[in-house]
Every structure is written in structure tokens, then in C-alpha cells.
Amino acid sequence: MSGETSRIEAFSDGVFSIAATLLVLELKPPPANLPFWRGLAAQWPGFASFLLSFLFIGIMWINHHRLFTHVRRADDVLMVTNLLLLLGVVWIPYPTLLMAQALTSSRVSEAAILYNGSYLALALLFNLQLQACIRRGLVDREYVALRHIARNYAIGPVLYLICFAATWWSVPLSLAFNAALALFFLVSPELWGKEHHRQG
Amino acid sequence: MSGETSRIEAFSDGVFSIAATLLVLELKPPPANLPFWRGLAAQWPGFASFLLSFLFIGIMWINHHRLFTHVRRADDVLMVTNLLLLLGVVWIPYPTLLMAQALTSSRVSEAAILYNGSYLALALLFNLQLQACIRRGLVDREYVALRHIARNYAIGPVLYLICFAATWWSVPLSLAFNAALALFFLVSPELWGKEHHRQG
Amino acid sequence: MSGETSRIEAFSDGVFSIAATLLVLELKPPPANLPFWRGLAAQWPGFASFLLSFLFIGIMWINHHRLFTHVRRADDVLMVTNLLLLLGVVWIPYPTLLMAQALTSSRVSEAAILYNGSYLALALLFNLQLQACIRRGLVDREYVALRHIARNYAIGPVLYLICFAATWWSVPLSLAFNAALALFFLVSPELWGKEHHRQG
Amino acid sequence: MSGETSRIEAFSDGVFSIAATLLVLELKPPPANLPFWRGLAAQWPGFASFLLSFLFIGIMWINHHRLFTHVRRADDVLMVTNLLLLLGVVWIPYPTLLMAQALTSSRVSEAAILYNGSYLALALLFNLQLQACIRRGLVDREYVALRHIARNYAIGPVLYLICFAATWWSVPLSLAFNAALALFFLVSPELWGKEHHRQG
Numbered sequence: 079m080s081g082e083t084s085r086i087e088a089f090s091d092g093v094f095s096i097a098a099t100l101l102v103l104e105l106k107p108p109p110a111n112l113p114f115w116r117g118l119a120a121q122w123p124g125f126a127s128f129l130l131s132f133l134f135i136g137i138m139w140i141n142h143h144r145l146f147t148h149v150r151r152a153d154d155v156l157m158v159t160n161l162l163l164l165l166g167v168v169w170i171p172y173p174t175l176l177m178a179q180a181l182t183s184s185r186v187s188e189a190a191i192l193y194n195g196s197y198l199a200l201a202l203l204f205n206l207q208l209q210a211c212i213r214r215g216l217v218d219r220e221y222v223a224l225r226h227i228a229r230n231y232a233i234g235p236v237l238y239l240i241c242f243a244a245t246w247w248s249v250p251l252s253l254a255f256n257a258a259l260a261l262f263f264l265v266s267p268e269l270w271g272k273e274h275h276r277q278g
Numbered sequence: 279m280s281g282e283t284s285r286i287e288a289f290s291d292g293v294f295s296i297a298a299t300l301l302v303l304e305l306k307p308p309p310a311n312l313p314f315w316r317g318l319a320a321q322w323p324g325f326a327s328f329l330l331s332f333l334f335i336g337i338m339w340i341n342h343h344r345l346f347t348h349v350r351r352a353d354d355v356l357m358v359t360n361l362l363l364l365l366g367v368v369w370i371p372y373p374t375l376l377m378a379q380a381l382t383s384s385r386v387s388e389a390a391i392l393y394n395g396s397y398l399a400l401a402l403l404f405n406l407q408l409q410a411c412i413r414r415g416l417v418d419r420e421y422v423a424l425r426h427i428a429r430n431y432a433i434g435p436v437l438y439l440i441c442f443a444a445t446w447w448s449v450p451l452s453l454a455f456n457a458a459l460a461l462f463f464l465v466s467p468e469l470w471g472k473e474h475h476r477q478g
Numbered sequence: 479m480s481g482e483t484s485r486i487e488a489f490s491d492g493v494f495s496i497a498a499t500l501l502v503l504e505l506k507p508p509p510a511n512l513p514f515w516r517g518l519a520a521q522w523p524g525f526a527s528f529l530l531s532f533l534f535i536g537i538m539w540i541n542h543h544r545l546f547t548h549v550r551r552a553d554d555v556l557m558v559t560n561l562l563l564l565l566g567v568v569w570i571p572y573p574t575l576l577m578a579q580a581l582t583s584s585r586v587s588e589a590a591i592l593y594n595g596s597y598l599a600l601a602l603l604f605n606l607q608l609q610a611c612i613r614r615g616l617v618d619r620e621y622v623a624l625r626h627i628a629r630n631y632a633i634g635p636v637l638y639l640i641c642f643a644a645t646w647w648s649v650p651l652s653l654a655f656n657a658a659l660a661l662f663f664l665v666s667p668e669l670w671g672k673e674h675h676r677q678g
Numbered sequence: 679m680s681g682e683t684s685r686i687e688a689f690s691d692g693v694f695s696i697a698a699t700l701l702v703l704e705l706k707p708p709p710a711n712l713p714f715w716r717g718l719a720a721q722w723p724g725f726a727s728f729l730l731s732f733l734f735i736g737i738m739w740i741n742h743h744r745l746f747t748h749v750r751r752a753d754d755v756l757m758v759t760n761l762l763l764l765l766g767v768v769w770i771p772y773p774t775l776l777m778a779q780a781l782t783s784s785r786v787s788e789a790a791i792l793y794n795g796s797y798l799a800l801a802l803l804f805n806l807q808l809q810a811c812i813r814r815g816l817v818d819r820e821y822v823a824l825r826h827i828a829r830n831y832a833i834g835p836v837l838y839l840i841c842f843a844a845t846w847w848s849v850p851l852s853l854a855f856n857a858a859l860a861l862f863f864l865v866s867p868e869l870w871g872k873e874h875h876r877q878g
Contacts, residue, residue: 085287085291085343085346086343087685087688088287088288088291088688089291089294089295089339089343091685091688091689091692092291092292092294092295092296092492092692093295093298093299094689094692095689095692095693095696096295096296096299096692096696097299098693098764098768099693099696099697099700099768100299100302100303102700102768102769102771102772103303103700103703105772107775107776107779108776110783114780114785114788114789115788118792129765132765132768133761133765136761136764136765137761139689140754140757140758140761143685143686143689143757146685154340154464154465154467157340157343158340158464161333161336161337161340164298164336165329165332165333165336168298168299168302168332169302171302172302172305175307176307176308179307180314183310185314188314188315189314192318264754264758265754267754285487285491285543285546286543288487288488288491289491289494289495289539289543292491292492292494292495292496292692293495293498293499296495296496296499297499300499300502300503303503354540354664354665354667357540357543358540358664361533361536361537361540364498364536365529365532365533365536368498368499368502368532369502371502372502372505375507376507376508379507380514383510385514388514388515389514392518482747485687485691485743485746486743488687488688488691489691489694489695489739489743492691492692492694492695492696493695493698493699496695496696496699497699500699500702500703503703554740554864554865554867557740557743558740558864561733561736561737561740564698564736565729565732565733565736568698568699568702568732569702571702572702572705575707576707576708579707580714583710585714588714588715589714592718
């Protein structure tokens with residue numbers, strides 16, 4: 079029931095790298111009847127969804143990596159929560175593509191609900207994973223670093239719920255907030271770290 | 279003829295992660311002439327087959343991982359049985375997709391025969407792998423954990439044969455039984471473990 | 479210029495697992511206007527090419543793995559010969575698909591020339607890799623095992639050249655010979671090993 | 679904030695292997711109305727773009743590997759620069775495909791601007807990565823090898839800028855220069871090494 083985590087990380091890395099690169103398959107040659115650069119520009123929803131899904135899934139990978147540097151043992155529950163988390167990660171390119179395509183149509187608010195809702199679900203899945211690690215004693219005892227991660231994870235669902243709710247108020251604002259959250263979860267360990275150093 | 283197992287696991291992880299994510303390629307934008315949510319809902323066979331193949335292949339990966347934590351050496355026979363097992367894993371998304379698409383057509387019983395039959399074949403391939411490991415002395419000597427795994431594997435083909443036969447009686451029942459078996463093979467090591475602890 | 483081989487193996491495993499599973503993308507749902515099983519049967523070229531490319535690339539992976547268990551160091555030349563070998567591996571699914579599709583057309587001999595010629599090229603690339611390892615002193619000193627591998631590799635191009643030439647005489651015979659060669663390169667280390675044990 | 683680099687390399691290997699094999703998906707069976715070999719020959723833009731993107735991404739992988747043999751620790755900044763580098767690597771197959779398709783059309787100079795410009799961007803991303811490693815003290819102290827790498831990286835953007843500018847003068851020349859640069863970055867460590875040995 080116990081075991082090392084290296085193979086879980088290897089399987090996760092495979093799934094993350096597939097998910098991150100998935101939307102590159104949607105990049106098609108520009109139509110021959112348009113001038114080259116105008117034909118490329120007309121495909122901006124494809125480029126935007128590839129760029130966003132690659133970078134945001136990359137940031138999720140970084141956070142997955144940060145957590146697993148503290149995971150010392152794996153058990154069945156961790157493997158299941160990790161599987162559900164990976165399912166969420168592989169799902170992300172689909173709402174991202176729909177979101178980008180909807181920007182030029184009248185369905186933009188529905189697509190944004192699906193898009194921001196998917197990120198809310200992922201924030202919950204990251205917390206499920208963290209709780210499984212902590213409750214089952216699978217993490218090491220570097221309390222400070224883990225406390226930073228736990229604080230980060232705990233506010234994730236709250237922030238993404240605000241982002242999700244903002245969709246009904248203003249879609250562009252909700253998308254900007256969503257992107258800001260990705261950046262926040264990229265740099266927040268550095269911020270907590272500095273804050274901690276000031277306190278220490 | 280002997281060797282370490284890490285590279286076999288790395289190749290297997292690559293194949294498992296590709297197989298698990300394969301049906302995400304079938305998720306297409308909803309047709310533009312339907313309302314957004316109705317268009318999404320009309321694509322439920324795609325979502326269902328992606329979800330099922332991801333989770334069931336994920337559970338197979340967990341079982342593959344459980345077995346390999348006990349494999350100490352690899353030989354040519356193990357590499358061949360593992361290759362056949364991976365072939366079965368990569369095959370699963372195809373009958374899953376046909377099964378989901380058939381649910382709205384009149385071909386549901388034929389698709390269920392292929393679907394449940396594929397899982398029966400996989401149960402046999404898992405046993406072939408286990409037998410290769412045991413007969414050729416490739417596993418470690420943690421008898422208790424291995425005995426649990428061997429017990430699990432041994433009843434697999436029997437249970438999937440019942441599931442396969444149930445297809446002729448009732449397709450929905452056979453599909454529900456198939457899903458229940460996936461859950462069973464996810465949690466059974468925990469169950470055996472507890473039973474063992476009660477006995478010990 | 480020297481270095482460990484683990485990352486070369488990891489990159490190779492990624493490419494091998496993608497190449498092996500590539501033709502599963504060609505498996506399409508059977509047409510709706512045919513009965514289920516007849517519709518499936520009509521797609522046998524797709525199944526055959528998936529099965530053959532998966533198994534033959536799997537056997538190549540086993541041989542790649544066998545060689546690398548003896549490679550102690552990597553240098554730039556090894557990385558280049560390995561890259562060319564991987565290029566050949568990724569290429570294989572394409573002639574395999576054309577071969578299977580050609581079986582029901584009048585282009586069968588042309589497709590067989592491409593198919594058997596591709597395997598001849600791969601046999602040469604495997605030898606290029608082996609020679610790079612030996613000439614540059616990258617392998618360990620387990621002479622017996624390596625001598626078996628070197629003997630195997632050396633006869634590869636000769637056998638595949640016969641197979642290639644046989645295409646002009648009889649396509650079915652050349653294909654059967656090609657499949658027999660895959661089996662031969664799967665089991666030959668066992669055969670050499672036994673022969674050696676009898677001699678020893 | 680510190681950590682090992684093995685998982686970053688594993689994720690990178692996954693992305694590199696996907697990027698390198700991406701254009702094999704563009705190889706389609708030749709049209710049935712043409713003779714076999716003529717039908718294949720008519721698809722040369724597909725073969726050329728597959729071959730070039732596989733080899734050039736392979737050479738980038740070799741350079742990524744060379745750098746990471748000297749990286750001892752990873753931090754958040756390295757993970758971000760690595761993510762941006764991988765984004766560039768996954769992007770390469772797209773301009774390569776457009777370039778190959780444009781060779782038979784009147785859009786060849788626009789496609790070459792995109793193609794050579796993409797390689798210029800990648801040369802800058804490789805330098806961003808190297809600078810992150812050096813400035814943040816993540817590399818080991820094998821100064822000579824690292825100085826060779828740093829020298830290589832530093833001239834990269836200059837050479838690719840010349841290549842990019844050459845596009846307006848002569849597209850064929852710029853493409854030949856681009857290919858020559860890939861070969862240069864493959865063999866240059868050997869060249870610097872020999873030069874160093876002569877001096878030493």
C-alpha cells in the first residue's frame with residue numbers, strides 16, 4: 079500500500095505533456111484564398127487557445143511538481159486523487175478551445191461559464207489531492223514550505239469561485255481575472271517565501 | 279536476460295498516458311446551429327467514452343504499478359507479456375468509443391459484446407503477465423502483498439467472463455457490472471489488506 | 479561529451495511509445511450502413527496495420543533496451559545515431575498503413591517495396607548505432623552478451639536485404655519473411671544464450 | 679524553491695518527443711488516382727517538413743540535454759524559462775509545415791519570414807534559459823564545458839538574425855543557412871572541445 083512516487087510522477091508527466099501540447103493539433107494552415115498574414119491572423123482563436131492551454135497547464139505542472147517534492151510515500155488514495163486531477167488537466171484544452179472560438183460568436187458567456195467553471199473544478203481537485211497527502215501522512219515534515227502550499231491551495235477555490243461568479247457580470251473581466259490567477263499561482267510561493275523571510 | 283525494470287515502466291507509462299488521453303481527441307466543438315448547452319449535451323457519448331476510458335485505463339495503470347512494485351528483475355518473456363498487455367490497453371479506447379456511440383443506435387448489443395469481450399481479454403493478459411513474473415522468479419518475496427495481487431488477478435477472468443455472458447441477458451446490467459468491476463479492482467487491495475489485518 | 483544515458487532512454491521511450499500507438503488513430507467507427515461485425519471486418523487493414531506496427535515497434539523497443547543495458551556512456555555521435563534510429567522507428571507506421579491498404583488494391587507490390595525497404599533501412603540504422611557504441615568505447619565489458627547482440631545486428635541487414643529482394647519474387651512470401659524476422663529478433667538472444675550455455 | 683531537475687527533464691522529454699513526432703500525423707496515403715510512386719512524390723512537402731522538424735527538434739533536444747547535464751538545481755525561474763522554451767519547441771512544426779507547403783505556391787517569402795523568425799525566437803529562448811541558470815547559480819562549476827555552451831548560445835541569436843534578414847534577400851539561401859545552423863549547433867561542442875584541446 080505504500081510505495082515510491084517516482085512512477086506516479088512519470089505517468090503524470092506523460093499526461094501533462096500530452097495535455098499541454100494537445101491544441102497544437104488545432105493549428106491548421108491558413109486558407110489559400112486569403113493573403114498569408116491575414117490568413118494567419120484570422121486563425122487567432124486557435125493560436126490563443128494553444129498559447130493559453132500550454133502556459134496554464136504548464137503552471138499547473140509546476141504546482142504539481144512543487145507539491146510532489148514534499149510527497150514521500152504514495153498510497154491508493156493518492157493515486158486516485160492524482161488520477162482525478164489528471165482528468166481535470168486533460169479536460170482543460172477543450173473548454174479553452176470552445177472559449178477562444180466563442181469570442182467571435184454570440185455564445186461567449188456560455189463558453190466562459192464552462193471555462194471558468196472548469197478552472198474552479200481543478201482548484202477543488204488540487205485541494206482534494208493536497209488533503210489526501212496531508213490527512214494520510216504522505217508528506218515530509220518541512221512544515222514551512224508545505225504551509226505555504228496549503229495556504230495557496232486553500233484560497234484557490236475561493237478565488238476561482240469569484241472568477242466563476244464574475245462571468246455573469248462581465249466576461250472579459252472574468253477572463254482577465256482567470257489569467258491573473260494563473261500568474262498568481264505561478265509566483266505566489268516566491269511571495270510567501272519573501273514574506274516568511276521578512277518575518278523570520 | 280536479466281535487467282532492471284525502470285525502463286519497462288517508463289515505456290509502459292508513455293503508452294498508458296497516450297491510451298488514457300486518446301479519446302480527448304474525439305471531443306469536438308458543439309455544432310453552431312444548436313444552443314451551446316444543448317450542443318454540448320448532444321455530444322454526451324464523446325464525453326462518456328473519454329471519461330470511462332480515462333478512468334478505467336487509469337485504474338489499470340494503478341494495478342500495473344502495484345504489480346511492478348514487486349517485480350525485481352525483467353527478462354525477455356516479461357517484456358513480451360508486458361507488450362501484449364500494453365496492446366490491450368491501447369485497444370480499450372476504440373471499443374469504448376463504439377460502445378458510447380452505439381447507445382443511441384440499434385447496435386448496442388453488438389458493441390457491448392466487443393466492449394465486455396475486450397475487458398475479458400485484458401483480464402487474461404494481466405494474468406499472463408502475473409504468471410510470467412511468478413513462474414520465472416522475477417518477483418520479490420513479500421508473499422502477503424503478492425498473494426493478494428494473485429488472488430485478485432485469478433478472479434478477474436471469472437468475473438469478466440460473467441460480465442461478458444451477461445451482455446446477452448441485459449446490456450445495461452453488463453455495463454453496470456463492468457463499471458463495478460473497475461471499482462472493485464481499484465479498492466480490492468485495501469479490502470484484502472484489511473481482511474488480512476483482522477486475521478493477523 | 480560524456481554523460482549518462484538515462485535521459486537518452488527517456489526521450490527514446492517517449493518517441494517509441496508515440497510511434498507504437500500512432501496507428502490506433504486510424505481506427506474509425508465502422509460505417510453506419512453496414513451490419514456491426516461486417517463493418518468492423520471491412521476495416522481489417524486498419525486493425526492489421528495497428529497490430530503489426532505496435533508489435534514490431536515493441537520488438538524494436540526491446541532490442542533498443544537490450545543494447546542500452548550495455549551502454550555506459552553517451553556522447554554526441556551516439557545521440558545522433560540514436561536520433562536517426564528514432565526517425566526510422568517513427569516512420570514505420572506510415573509504410574505499414576500503406577501496405578495494409580494496398581492489400582485490397584492493385585498497388586500491392588509497390589507498397590511492399592516501400593514496406594520491406596523501410597525495414598532494411600532500420601536494420602542498417604540499428605547497426606550504425608551499435609557501431610557507434612563499440613567504436614567509441616561506450617559499452618561495458620560484458621563481452622558475451624554484447625557479442626550475441628553484435629552477431630544479431632550483423633546478420634540483420636543481410637536478412638532484410640533478402641526479404642527486400644523477395645518482394646519482386648512474391649509479395650506474400652516477403653511479408654511472411656518480414657514477420658518471421660521480427661519474431662527472430664525477439665527470441666534470438668535466448669537462442670544464442672542457450673547455444674552459448676551448451677558450449678560453455 | 680530548490681529541487682532536483684529530473685522531473686523537469688522528464689516533462690521536457692515528453693514535450694520534445696511529442697513535438698518531434700507531430701508532423702508524422704500529416705503523412706497521408708497518396709491519392710488513389712495517381713501511380714504509387716508519383717503519388718508519394720507529390721507529397722514531398724509533407725515528408726520534408728516531417729524530416730526537418732524531427733531532426734531540428736532532435737538537435738534542440740540534444741542541446742537541451744547538454745545544458746541540463748550542468749544544471750544542479752532548479753528553481754521557479756528556471757521552470758518558467760524552460761516552459762517558454764518548450765512552447766517554442768512545440769511551435770516549430772507549424773511554421774515548418776507552412777514553409778514546406780508554401781514552396782509550391784507564391785507565398786514562399788512570407789512563410790520563410792515566419793519560419794526563420796521562429797528559429798530566431800527559439801535562439802533567444804535558449805539564451806533566456808541559459809542566463810536564468812547562470813545568474814541564479816543553478817549550474818555546476820565545470821567552467822570549460824559551460825563556457826563552450828555559453829559561447830555557442832551567445833552567437834545563436836546573431837546567426838539566426840542574419841538568417842532571418844537573409845530571407846528578404848534570397849529565400850533558398852536563408853533556408854540553406856538555417857539548415858547549416860542546425861548542423862553547426864549539433865557539432866559545435868565537438869569543435870570547441872578540439873580547439874580547447876589544441877590550446878590546452
